[in-house]
Amino acid sequence: MYTTELSKTAKIQNLEDPKLLEAFEARVAADEFIEPKDWMPEAYRRTLTRQISQHAHSEIVGMLPEGNWITRAPSLRRKAILLAKVQDEAGHGLYLYCAAETLGTSREEMIEALHCGKAKYSTIFNYPTLTWADIGAIGWLVDGAAIMNQVPLQRTSYGPYARAMVRVCKEESFHQRQGYEIMITMANGTPEQKRMAQDALNRWWWPSLMMFGPPDADSPNTAQSMRWRIKRETNDELRQKFVDITVPQADFLGLKVPDQALEWNESKGGYDFGEIDWEEFYSVVRGEGPVAKERMEARRKAWEDGAWVRDAAAAHEEKRRARKAA
Amino acid sequence: MATASPVDAPPVDARHDYLLRLGDDSLILGQRLGEWCGHAPVLEVDLSLANLSLDLIGQATHLLEEAGAGDGDKLAFHRDVLDFRNCLLVEQPNGDFARTMARHLLFSTWQHMLFQRLARSSDRFLVEFASKAVKEVAYHRELSSEWVIRLGDGTEESAQRMTEGLDWNWRFVPELFEVDETLQALIDRRIAPDPREFEDEYRSAIAAVLAEAKLEGPADQRPILGGRRGHHSEHLGHVLAVMQFLPRTYPDATW
Amino acid sequence: MSHDWPLWEVFVRTKGGLSHRHFGSVHAPDAELALRHARDTYTRRQEGVSIWVVPSAAIVASDPEQAGELFEPAADKIYRHPTFYDIPDEVKHI
Numbered sequence: 001m002y003t004t005e006l007s008k009t010a011k012i013q014n015l016e017d018p019k020l021l022e023a024f025e026a027r028v029a030a031d032e033f034i035e036p037k038d039w040m041p042e043a044y045r046r047t048l049t050r051q052i053s054q055h056a057h058s059e060i061v062g063m064l065p066e067g068n069w070i071t072r073a074p075s076l077r078r079k080a081i082l083l084a085k086v087q088d089e090a091g092h093g094l095y096l097y098c099a100a101e102t103l104g105t106s107r108e109e110m111i112e113a114l115h116c117g118k119a120k121y122s123t124i125f126n127y128p129t130l131t132w133a134d135i136g137a138i139g140w141l142v143d144g145a146a147i148m149n150q151v152p153l154q155r156t157s158y159g160p161y162a163r164a165m166v167r168v169c170k171e172e173s174f175h176q177r178q179g180y181e182i183m184i185t186m187a188n189g190t191p192e193q194k195r196m197a198q199d200a201l202n203r204w205w206w207p208s209l210m211m212f213g214p215p216d217a218d219s220p221n222t223a224q225s226m227r228w229r230i231k232r233e234t235n236d237e238l239r240q241k242f243v244d245i246t247v248p249q250a251d252f253l254g255l256k257v258p259d260q261a262l263e264w265n266e267s268k269g270g271y272d273f274g275e276i277d278w279e280e281f282y283s284v285v286r287g288e289g290p291v292a293k294e295r296m297e298a299r300r301k302a303w304e305d306g307a308w309v310r311d312a313a314a315a316h317e318e319k320r321r322a323r324k325a326a
Numbered sequence: 327m328a329t330a331s332p333v334d335a336p337p338v339d340a341r342h343d344y345l346l347r348l349g350d351d352s353l354i355l356g357q358r359l360g361e362w363c364g365h366a367p368v369l370e371v372d373l374s375l376a377n378l379s380l381d382l383i384g385q386a387t388h389l390l391e392e393a394g395a396g397d398g399d400k401l402a403f404h405r406d407v408l409d410f411r412n413c414l415l416v417e418q419p420n421g422d423f424a425r426t427m428a429r430h431l432l433f434s435t436w437q438h439m440l441f442q443r444l445a446r447s448s449d450r451f452l453v454e455f456a457s458k459a460v461k462e463v464a465y466h467r468e469l470s471s472e473w474v475i476r477l478g479d480g481t482e483e484s485a486q487r488m489t490e491g492l493d494w495n496w497r498f499v500p501e502l503f504e505v506d507e508t509l510q511a512l513i514d515r516r517i518a519p520d521p522r523e524f525e526d527e528y529r530s531a532i533a534a535v536l537a538e539a540k541l542e543g544p545a546d547q548r549p550i551l552g553g554r555r556g557h558h559s560e561h562l563g564h565v566l567a568v569m570q571f572l573p574r575t576y577p578d579a580t581w
Numbered sequence: 582m583s584h585d586w587p588l589w590e591v592f593v594r595t596k597g598g599l600s601h602r603h604f605g606s607v608h609a610p611d612a613e614l615a616l617r618h619a620r621d622t623y624t625r626r627q628e629g630v631s632i633w634v635v636p637s638a639a640i641v642a643s644d645p646e647q648a649g650e651l652f653e654p655a656a657d658k659i660y661r662h663p664t665f666y667d668i669p670d671e672v673k674h675i
Binding site: 060063064067070071072073074075076077078079080083084086087090091093094097132182185189190192193298301302305306307308309310311312313315316319 | 357361476484487
Binding site for chain 3: 035037038039084087088091094095098101106107108109163164167171310311313314316317320
């Protein structure tokens with residue numbers, strides 16, 4: 001999208017004129033959209049590039065845990081649904097990479113940053129999918145958490161990002177539903193299926209709560225990001241919302257949320273819940289998640305194995321142009 | 327060649343068998359393409375391959391439901407190798423992207439020509455089915471042709487890989503034009519088209535794509551046959567082991 | 582230097598009678614594959630009946646720096662709008 005004349009923008013931003021900065025902040029505060037060729041502070045550009053590309057990486061790496069079950073989906077209907085869902089995630093990664101590219105970083109650069117471990121992606125995808133119920137739990141919990149993160153981003157200050165998120169949110173509305181439908185089927189199924197359903201909830205619950213990021217007190221960039229409208233609610237606010245919506249859904253399934261401390265708090269009108277193991281969170285962020293190595297290996301392999309295809313298509317076009325010119 | 331059933335089953339209903347052939351072709355190829363999901367050369371291609379796979383799984387669902395009186399899953403997940411009727415071409419491993427595209431060109435060109443004719447079948451279900459599916463496979467044929475052309479006339483490496491991909495799959499082409507007693511019975515009743523009628527058209531269509539791709543067509547190889555009778559390659563057993571594991575392990579469960 | 586395939590802007594006509602609208606972008610090595618990629622990416626839910634793809638590099642955009650001189654002069658030409666004119670309610674409007 002609109003990557004024309006980026007060099008011009010680059011020239012202007014070096015000045016970082018306080019007047020421009022002030023005007024920029026005022027536009028953002030007034031909920032105006034910033035577009036690719038508009039002047040923006042370098043820090044805004046950098047933060048956004050990081051956030052959008054991380055988001056894109058999460059979609060792409062997120063294809064792997066679910067992709068793990070496409071060939072094993074237990075009915076033709078489930079196979080088609082799962083494949084369509086994982087394909088949507090490829091689409092969402094694509095929209096997001098394109099949005100990030102408008103800020104002046106190429107897709108290749110972003111992908112290389114992912115592959116060398118410099119760029120991060122959502123910690124949740126470093127956990128393995130062991131049974132079919134995990135496909136249900138991912139749709140229900142992981143997509144549920146993702147929707148909560150993403151819905152406010154439809155109003156984010158950066159135009160291409162906001163537009164990508166509108167499309168993503170529209171398409172994702174079926175993802176969470178199909179996951180919960182799998183959970184309903186499993187929770188009401190045979191004893192083996194119930195066991196898988198409960199086990200999936202046990203394993204995915206806490207990592208899902210971690211998806212909202214560190215507590216507000218330890219999230220130093222939150223204030224700036226909120227001011228720039230590239231984040232619209234704090235981590236803890238979103239996490240609380242997620243718990244309050246999800247716990248009754250677990251009750252409906254007849255499944256038990258794996259948290260002894262979970263209790264309804266009448267005065268705050270929400271649930272109190274137990275302490276998240278932030279040690280685990282940070283170790284997964286560092287790349288020490290249970291299947292982090294497998295995920296990165298799969299992504300690198302696909303990229304490296306595909307290099308000759310990308311080169312061949314480019315070479316073909318070059319030959320064709322040369323023939324035309326001759 | 328021998329056309330006897332591998333197990334001495336009583337003569338099966340030919341139409342049922344034909345639905346299985348078409349349905350299993352789509353199912354197994356859809357399953358194979360599903361293996362690519364998340365591993366394609368670029369994101370855009372990942373989306374394309376998933377679309378191909380979704381079309382095929384949709385076709386398989388229609389065909390197997392018709393064959394299974396509404397229960398396609400029973401046929402997809404509870405038959406063993408000897409009862410699968412797909413051609414050998416579709417069960418071939420993906421290999422690299424060139425081999426996948428070679429397989430897809432060879433299969434979808436055949437499927438497209440077949441479905442065009444199937445849309446004029448005397449069988450109402452098949453007419454309805456083929457009239458819709460022919461549009462899907464027309465796209466498959468175009469897309470795979472475009473890729474074969476780019477890879478064939480791309481770099482030295484891609485041309486080499488494309489040649490190898492075609493060479494791997496070439497021996498399974500004659501099976502697509504094989505007519506056994508079952509098929510003959512349906513041809514006689516104008517239910518199924520006679521594939522031999524479009525074999526020349528097929529050969530020239532493939533030759534035209536390969537010419538544009540600056541590739542030599544592979545030399546003819548000894549035909550490998552048997553899929554339509556349940557005599558498959560070793561690969562199918564593994565495809566089924568993966569695909570069927572859940573419904574087989576938990577036969578009482580619904581999903 | 583990026584090895585990415587060139588970027589293309591995708592415009593989709595969502596139904597007959599409407600104009601093509603900008604939907605997003607795709608990377609593709611050439612125009613034909615750009616169309617295929619656009620179809621496979623942006624019309625998975627029957628969103629379109631027609632697609633345009635345009636090399637992103639071919640788009641000439643106005644400079645936001647000049648937004649003032651380009652667009653503000655139109656602001657006081659209020660006589661271009663029908664509401665500028667008073668027509669008695671009694672007469673029929675065309």
